[in-house]
Amino acid sequence: MASGEIDTVLAYLQNHHEQYRKELIQFLQIPSISALSTHKEDVHRAATWLAHRLQAAGVPHVRIEETPGHPIVFGEVITDPHRPTVLVYGHYDVQPVDPLDQWTNPPFSPTIIDNILYARGSSDDKGQVYMQVIAAEAWLKTGTLPVNLKFLFEGEEEIGSVHLEHYIQTHQEELRADLAVISDTPMFAAGVPAVCYGLRGLAALEIHVEGPYQDLHSGVFGGAVANPAHVLAQIIASLHDDEGRVTVPGFYDDVDGLSEEERKNFAALPFDEEEFRQSTGSPALYGEAGYTTLERIWTRPTLEVNGMWAGFIGEGRKTIIPQSAHAKISCRLVPHQDPQKILNQVNQFITDQCPPTVKLRIDRGEGDPGTVTPLDHFATQAAVQAIRAVYHQDAAFIRMGGSIPVVVTFDQVLNIPTVLLGFALPDENFHAPNEHFHLENFDKGAETIATLWQILGQTHHHQGGTHVNP
Amino acid sequence: MASGEIDTVLAYLQNHHEQYRKELIQFLQIPSISALSTHKEDVHRAATWLAHRLQAAGVPHVRIEETPGHPIVFGEVITDPHRPTVLVYGHYDVQPVDPLDQWTNPPFSPTIIDNILYARGSSDDKGQVYMQVIAAEAWLKTGTLPVNLKFLFEGEEEIGSVHLEHYIQTHQEELRADLAVISDTPMFAAGVPAVCYGLRGLAALEIHVEGPYQDLHSGVFGGAVANPAHVLAQIIASLHDDEGRVTVPGFYDDVDGLSEEERKNFAALPFDEEEFRQSTGSPALYGEAGYTTLERIWTRPTLEVNGMWAGFIGEGRKTIIPQSAHAKISCRLVPHQDPQKILNQVNQFITDQCPPTVKLRIDRGEGDPGTVTPLDHFATQAAVQAIRAVYHQDAAFIRMGGSIPVVVTFDQVLNIPTVLLGFALPDENFHAPNEHFHLENFDKGAETIATLWQILGQTHHHQGGTHVNP
Numbered sequence: 001m002a003s004g005e006i007d008t009v010l011a012y013l014q015n016h017h018e019q020y021r022k023e024l025i026q027f028l029q030i031p032s033i034s035a036l037s038t039h040k041e042d043v044h045r046a047a048t049w050l051a052h053r054l055q056a057a058g059v060p061h062v063r064i065e066e067t068p069g070h071p072i073v074f075g076e077v078i079t080d081p082h083r084p085t086v087l088v089y090g091h092y093d094v095q096p097v098d099p100l101d102q103w104t105n106p107p108f109s110p111t112i113i114d115n116i117l118y119a120r121g122s123s124d125d126k127g128q129v130y131m132q133v134i135a136a137e138a139w140l141k142t143g144t145l146p147v148n149l150k151f152l153f154e155g156e157e158e159i160g161s162v163h164l165e166h167y168i169q170t171h172q173e174e175l176r177a178d179l180a181v182i183s184d185t186p187m188f189a190a191g192v193p194a195v196c197y198g199l200r201g202l203a204a205l206e207i208h209v210e211g212p213y214q215d216l217h218s219g220v221f222g223g224a225v226a227n228p229a230h231v232l233a234q235i236i237a238s239l240h241d242d243e244g245r246v247t248v249p250g251f252y253d254d255v256d257g258l259s260e261e262e263r264k265n266f267a268a269l270p271f272d273e274e275e276f277r278q279s280t281g282s283p284a285l286y287g288e289a290g291y292t293t294l295e296r297i298w299t300r301p302t303l304e305v306n307g308m309w310a311g312f313i314g315e316g317r318k319t320i321i322p323q324s325a326h327a328k329i330s331c332r333l334v335p336h337q338d339p340q341k342i343l344n345q346v347n348q349f350i351t352d353q354c355p356p357t358v359k360l361r362i363d364r365g366e367g368d369p370g371t372v373t374p375l376d377h378f379a380t381q382a383a384v385q386a387i388r389a390v391y392h393q394d395a396a397f398i399r400m401g402g403s404i405p406v407v408v409t410f411d412q413v414l415n416i417p418t419v420l421l422g423f424a425l426p427d428e429n430f431h432a433p434n435e436h437f438h439l440e441n442f443d444k445g446a447e448t449i450a451t452l453w454q455i456l457g458q459t460h461h462h463q464g465g466t467h468v469n470p
Numbered sequence: 471m472a473s474g475e476i477d478t479v480l481a482y483l484q485n486h487h488e489q490y491r492k493e494l495i496q497f498l499q500i501p502s503i504s505a506l507s508t509h510k511e512d513v514h515r516a517a518t519w520l521a522h523r524l525q526a527a528g529v530p531h532v533r534i535e536e537t538p539g540h541p542i543v544f545g546e547v548i549t550d551p552h553r554p555t556v557l558v559y560g561h562y563d564v565q566p567v568d569p570l571d572q573w574t575n576p577p578f579s580p581t582i583i584d585n586i587l588y589a590r591g592s593s594d595d596k597g598q599v600y601m602q603v604i605a606a607e608a609w610l611k612t613g614t615l616p617v618n619l620k621f622l623f624e625g626e627e628e629i630g631s632v633h634l635e636h637y638i639q640t641h642q643e644e645l646r647a648d649l650a651v652i653s654d655t656p657m658f659a660a661g662v663p664a665v666c667y668g669l670r671g672l673a674a675l676e677i678h679v680e681g682p683y684q685d686l687h688s689g690v691f692g693g694a695v696a697n698p699a700h701v702l703a704q705i706i707a708s709l710h711d712d713e714g715r716v717t718v719p720g721f722y723d724d725v726d727g728l729s730e731e732e733r734k735n736f737a738a739l740p741f742d743e744e745e746f747r748q749s750t751g752s753p754a755l756y757g758e759a760g761y762t763t764l765e766r767i768w769t770r771p772t773l774e775v776n777g778m779w780a781g782f783i784g785e786g787r788k789t790i791i792p793q794s795a796h797a798k799i800s801c802r803l804v805p806h807q808d809p810q811k812i813l814n815q816v817n818q819f820i821t822d823q824c825p826p827t828v829k830l831r832i833d834r835g836e837g838d839p840g841t842v843t844p845l846d847h848f849a850t851q852a853a854v855q856a857i858r859a860v861y862h863q864d865a866a867f868i869r870m871g872g873s874i875p876v877v878v879t880f881d882q883v884l885n886i887p888t889v890l891l892g893f894a895l896p897d898e899n900f901h902a903p904n905e906h907f908h909l910e911n912f913d914k915g916a917e918t919i920a921t922l923w924q925i926l927g928q929t930h931h932h933q934g935g936t937h938v939n940p
Contacts (some may be wrong), residue, residue, distance in 0.1 A: 208906045221871070226754070229775035229777075308780050308783070310779075
């Protein structure tokens with residue numbers, strides 16, 4: 001390892017410490033709230049700031065790509081076509097700030113207290129995007145960047161990445177890379193840097209159970225026709241068994257078994273079940289028999305009612321048989337489960353449960369598969385090495401229960417794996433008042449990323465993409 | 471039977487045919503909508519009209535009794551303390567008229583087409599109240615009224631009889647009678663005059679299942695805590711078995727078995743199950759195994775979800791575990807079931823079903839018992855004779871699945887049975903646009919009531935009250 005070169009790079013980062021603080025504060029002062037049309041100009045201003053900053057860092061090719069919504073900032077630095085190419089993704093838009101009165105400091109007046117930076121977007125995701133910029137700059141100003149970098153920064157992540165997939169579809173050649181790196185996730189906990197190698201997918205549907213043509217008087221008709229709310233309750237109740245397993249036939253067929261290594265890794269994490277329970281407010285933890293809490297949320301599929309409604313839900317009493325009953329349901333999927341197949345199975349099972357005394361309608365929603373990058377993948381291992389070099393400790397291998405749709409797009413469209421290398425902390429109030437970012441992790445995060453480029457530059461594995469079903 | 475005297479009474483009614491049409495139209499022109507404060511004066515005007523009309527009929531003691539809401543009209547004619555005393559109940563307030571654009575003729579511009587009178591309140595209940603007035607008048611103007619009559623007409627029936635029970639409680643001596651007669655119900659069908667001898671009661675409660683302290687992200691937490699919507703669905707599903715029976719232990723303990731005579735009576739009614747099904751719009755009829763549809767709605771208790779809600783019920787998708795899930799439940803009760811005992815049983819059963827992974831809260835509502843007046847009760851038999859005399863056919867013995875709280879009050883406070891002798895038809899659009907009343911039934915109804923007074927005047931049974939639990 002050319003330790004001399006990385007030392008120079010890290011020294012550059014340290015020497016520009018004050019400048020980077022000031023610039024990050026500038027970036028965070030721009031209220032780039034993508035959800036509010038009144039901030040459309042601000043979002044554009046943030047894109048321009050970021051594009052200029054990439055150019056200043058030494059990235060030769062930078063463009064602001066307009067979309068029907070907010071722009072995409074694309075940047076590219078190719079040092080040697082034979083070196084690995086990394087696609088760096090992030091977003092420069094932020095969440096709205098309501099309720100404003102709960103912020104101790106105004107959300108767009110960044111304030112540093114005890115080395116913690118308070119501002120909307122500090123950890124999600126401007127702070128982490130800016131880490132990527134300065135890590136590249138440190139290499140470009142001091143030596144030879146050991147990898148090729150492509151930057152893809154969007155301004156619509158907080159509103160569902162409306163135009164991103166189309167952009168990726170239509171710019172496949174330009175975006176070609178060996179892997180993607182995203183810094184938009186948290187570490188496992190303070191002091192526990194982590195590589196996240198798996199995400200759950202999603203499959204959603206809505207059930208509509210319809211009975212009479214209108215609400216019926218429960219005195220005049222009660223006892224003579226099926227109550228759609230009862231039928232819906234029976235259907236929902238039939239979807240799980242007594243041990244928390246989903247009863248839909250075939251639901252678990254394609255689920256990857258949990259390896260002994262993963263179980264050991266998870267069990268070794270500093271995770272306190274009681275603390276976790278308290279954070280939810282639930283009187284008890286509950287889930288599929290045979291799995292720990294982390295295993296349940298990271299590696300097991302779920303089927304959850306997100307909402308349901310029937311009949312009279314106002315104040316007081318209305319003695320009716322509801323005309324209809326409805327439920328929104330979504331499944332969290334794990335790698336190798338095909339969302340369409342799962343939707344078919346759930347659809348079929350619900351149809352089979354439904355008696356002929358009501359009419360059933362199911363609206364199938366969209367689905368995304370879960371993703372996982374193998375632990376022994378060169379990209380995963382490179383991230384582990386980078387963390388060890390900077391933190392002097394082993395990275396935690398974690399997964400996440402949620403979904404990041406762009407990871408699925410990178411896999412399915414670009415056929416590349418993604419490494420999730422985030423430096424926020426789980427309790428830094430993303431999407432909430434008083435969002436903040438521990439600057440210690442900002443500094444170490446930039447160092448880790450710079451180190452990752454060095455390690456990847458020495459790697460010439462070209463394995464397949466992230467494991468995604470099918 | 472003094473057939474001469476009743477003939478004179480019936481002739482009087484026929485001779486005043488035109489006057490009665492005109493007066494009924496006057497009464498119906500007053501928009502006495504009790505629910506709308508803008509019509510408060512109109513409600514009072516209707517009370518005044520009715521009080522004056524009772525006086526004009528020859529009722530010597532008439533009072534308008536103010537309440538904190540709309541007034542009660544009380545009238546009394548005591549011909550002989552040794553004769554039976556009948557308490558006649560009705561209401562002169564009407565339902566709102568929305569949606570107004572669905573009325574063919576304006577609701578308060580009564581219009582007669584093909585001997586059908588269209589107006590709000592025509593059948594529910596001003597037309598039937600007015601029948602009671604003219605039946606008394608025909609006796610008072612031509613001979614000696616064979617019973618003592620007390621009239622209790624309220625102006626708040628359509629808003630829940632807010633002040634009626636208090637009035638009855640505080641005027642027990644004044645209201646003392648041998649039986650009550652109410653004309654506020656339909657016949658079984660056109661051409662099928664009926665005596666309704668049973669009503670169901672009601673017991674209501676609300677269930678609240680609470681899990682986490684707020685909605686949780688279903689990716690981050692899904693699989694690790696109990697979903698309150700699932701728990702509520704399981705509770706609701708557990709309340710009925712596969713054959714439509716309520717599973718709550720003890721629920722049927724106090725239910726009166728259906729007598730062979732009742733089963734035969736119901737089976738003999740001109741009831742078309744398919745026509746009934748079509749009127750509901752449900753794809754199939756469904757109910758407790760072992761009972762016909764009429765038996766189910768008239769003589770069997772039910773437990774129905776009137777409304778339920780949990781989580782996100784707006785448009786689109788929100789992948790959450792709901793913080794809580796809620797259901798409004800009401801039971802229709804049959805005679806001898808004690809509402810408090812039923813609420814205790816349901817409460818206990820639901821509590822037993824609820825797992826410790828959520829918190830459960832149950833709000834007990836109010837309850838009213840069901841009521842039944844025996845078929846061989848002198849009041850029931852007198853009504854049957856009156857119908858036979860006027861319609862030249864046997865009355866149908868029917869029950870109703872709904873509740874009429876004043877019947878319970880009459881039983882519990884005044885200890886008297888009630889005969890429900892109504893002359894509307896089930897499809898005359900009570901509470902809906904184009905409410906109407908077949909004037910043929912108005913005429914025959916008044917005759918039947920006049921005849922009933924004659925028959926009761928010859929009766930000197932003094933049996934107990936309506937059968938009510940306990």
